[in-house]
Amino acid sequence: xxxxxSSKSPIGIFDSGIGGLTVAKAVMDKLPNEDIxxxxxxxRVPYGIKxxxxxxxxxxxxxxxxxxxxxxxxxxxxxxxxxxxxxAVQAAAGNIPVLNVIDAGTAAAIQSGKKVIGVIGTLGxxxxxxxxxxxxxxxxxxxxKSKACPMLVPLAEEGWTDNEVALQTLDIYLSPxxxxxxxxxxxxxxxxxxxxxxxxxxxxxxGLEIIDSAESVAAMAENKLDGLNLLNDNTNPGxxxxxxxxxxxxxxxxxxxxxxxxxxxxxxxxxKD
Amino acid sequence: xxxxxSSKSPIGIFDSGIGGLTVAKAVMDKLPNEDIxxxxxxxRVPYGIKxxxxxxxxxxxxxxxxxxxxxxxxxxxxxxxxxxxxxAVQAAAGNIPVLNVIDAGTAAAIQSGKKVIGVIGTLGxxxxxxxxxxxxxxxxxxxxKSKACPMLVPLAEEGWTDNEVALQTLDIYLSPxxxxxxxxxxxxxxxxxxxxxxxxxxxxxxGLEIIDSAESVAAMAENKLDGLNLLNDNTNPGxxxxxxxxxxxxxxxxxxxxxxxxxxxxxxxxxKD
Numbered sequence: 001x002x003x004x005x006s007s008k009s010p011i012g013i014f015d016s017g018i019g020g021l022t023v024a025k026a027v028m029d030k031l032p033n034e035d036i037x038x039x040x041x042x043x044r045v046p047y048g049i050k051x052x053x054x055x056x057x058x059x060x061x062x063x064x065x066x067x068x069x070x071x072x073x074x075x076x077x078x079x080x081x082x083x084x085x086x087x088a089v090q091a092a093a094g095n096i097p098v099l100n101v102i103d104a105g106t107a108a109a110i111q112s113g114k115k116v117i118g119v120i121g122t123l124g125x126x127x128x129x130x131x132x133x134x135x136x137x138x139x140x141x142x143x144x145k146s147k148a149c150p151m152l153v154p155l156a157e158e159g160w161t162d163n164e165v166a167l168q169t170l171d172i173y174l175s176p177x178x179x180x181x182x183x184x185x186x187x188x189x190x191x192x193x194x195x196x197x198x199x200x201x202x203x204x205x206x207g208l209e210i211i212d213s214a215e216s217v218a219a220m221a222e223n224k225l226d227g228l229n230l231l232n233d234n235t236n237p238g239x240x241x242x243x244x245x246x247x248x249x250x251x252x253x254x255x256x257x258x259x260x261x262x263x264x265x266x267x268x269x270x271x272k273d
Numbered sequence: 274x275x276x277x278x279s280s281k282s283p284i285g286i287f288d289s290g291i292g293g294l295t296v297a298k299a300v301m302d303k304l305p306n307e308d309i310x311x312x313x314x315x316x317r318v319p320y321g322i323k324x325x326x327x328x329x330x331x332x333x334x335x336x337x338x339x340x341x342x343x344x345x346x347x348x349x350x351x352x353x354x355x356x357x358x359x360x361a362v363q364a365a366a367g368n369i370p371v372l373n374v375i376d377a378g379t380a381a382a383i384q385s386g387k388k389v390i391g392v393i394g395t396l397g398x399x400x401x402x403x404x405x406x407x408x409x410x411x412x413x414x415x416x417x418k419s420k421a422c423p424m425l426v427p428l429a430e431e432g433w434t435d436n437e438v439a440l441q442t443l444d445i446y447l448s449p450x451x452x453x454x455x456x457x458x459x460x461x462x463x464x465x466x467x468x469x470x471x472x473x474x475x476x477x478x479x480g481l482e483i484i485d486s487a488e489s490v491a492a493m494a495e496n497k498l499d500g501l502n503l504l505n506d507n508t509n510p511g512x513x514x515x516x517x518x519x520x521x522x523x524x525x526x527x528x529x530x531x532x533x534x535x536x537x538x539x540x541x542x543x544x545k546d
Contacts, residue, residue: 042322043322043323045322049315049316049318049519050316123523150427150430150431151424151427151428151431151433151438153427154423154424154426154427155424157423158423158424160424164441165424165438165441165442165445168437168438168441169438172438246322250396
């Protein structure tokens with residue numbers, strides 16, 4: 001499929017829910033003049049418990065919606081969809097480049113030059129081994145140590161990112177990484193950038209490198225668009241438009257927390273099964 | 274619809290996931306000789322974010338499945354389904370009695386004779402106002418004070434029910450109930466019985482009555498079956514059979530935590546949309 005895209009076209013970003021707004025924020029920070037269209041599949045979240053086939057179907061529906069909005073690039077912000085649906089989304093996207101957070105986090109880990117890589121993520125992401133596969137493919141000599149941190153998503157959604165409960169939870173999950181030789185730690189979940197500062201402080205003395213896959217995919221997007229001569233040369237701040245498949249409880253409060261500002265243009269868009 | 278049921282028939286219990294196993298446990302404790310068939314809709318959990326229509330459709334599918342298994346009673350263990358689908362399940366069940374946790378919690382609160390009732394539950398349950406409606410219908414003079422406690426479900430699933438993180442989280446959520454006149458507190462979520470002991474200890478000095486809707490619905494089931502002359506007079510322990518629509522991460526570990534013992538007979542049963 002061929003699509004007419006130009007440097008003025010928006011960047012499309014999608015996630016199973018609103019966590020991917022941390023990726024939207026990272027892209028905005030890196031490329032402030034780009035228009036961004038975000039899709040959060042809030043009606044069907046979470047993807048982590050669904051079959052690969054279902055995640056692939058949902059992701060393709062969203063990709064087609066974004067293509068219909070004229071995007072020049074698709075960023076898969078969801079770790080589950082990155083693992084299960086990258087090829088399907090690429091097939092649907094034709095000549096439109098598709099990036100995903102797992103490949104971006106992997107690329108950043110490789111660039112760090114570290115040999116022992118830690119990965120934290122949801123139960124679904126960690127048990128899928130998606131980062132292990134991707135990292136080992138990039139460099140078979142890497143040692144990878146992963147840990148599922150199921151409490152961090154609900155903590156982020158409750159807005160508890162640096163209170164006593166959050167710090168104690170981080171200590172329970174992260175203490176093994178203090179003495180297991182890990183030199184760089186990938187934040188392998190869209191919600192985790194909200195804990196970046198307390199995690200950095202936790203490891204301050206160890207000098208562990210923290211790899212934020214939201215920032216990694218934003219950097220990858222800049223490189224890719226630059227290479228394709230598709231960077232927007234607008235001098236005004238880009239527009240941000242947010243689509244959700246359902247308006248969840250406390251949507252605006254959560255969106256503001258993840259995006260770092262209130263999203264102005266929010267539309268509910270039901271996708272067909 | 275008429276169904277052939279007898280005192281030997283099993284009791285059917287269903288929930289959106291595995292949290293309802295706390296209800297199954299309460300029924301087992303109260304009626305140890307009854308056979309129980311449990312259905313957890315783990316493929317489509319959580320119900321709290323879905324429309325009333327969808328929850329009603331899913332619940333009816335499950336009710337029909339349980340009826341197909343020959344149950345003599347259906348207990349809706351899920352708060353969301355209790356509010357959204359009680360009438361639809363009753364319609365599907367014909368002459369089979371249907372109980373639900375919201376009516377059971379309400380009945381126990383009325384029986385307590387207290388006038389100021391607290392309710393804790395998920396965001397979905399609290400913002401639906403389902404307990405408020407039910408309690409006010411039973412006694413318009415009651416004062417009701419509700420609080421959503423979103424962290425308690427993930428804490429229960431992580432197995433953190435009495436560590437420092439759990440106790441601090443309980444303190445944040447429950448401290449308002451120390452001085453707001455509440456005399457009885459309904460645990461309005463299937464996961465919350467796991468926190469019953471720390472909650473009782475938290476309010477030990479205040480003498481607050483804790484209403485566990487799992488125990489309430491088990492007591493209601495006993496009364497109802499007794500009245501219908503449908504109590505099983507077996508002298509052997511009843512059989513427990515567990516159906517789930519998908520086998521979630523760490524299913525056995527979680528099931529054991531909620532049920533208080535390992536479920537032996539677990540089957541995956543996909544329901545048609």
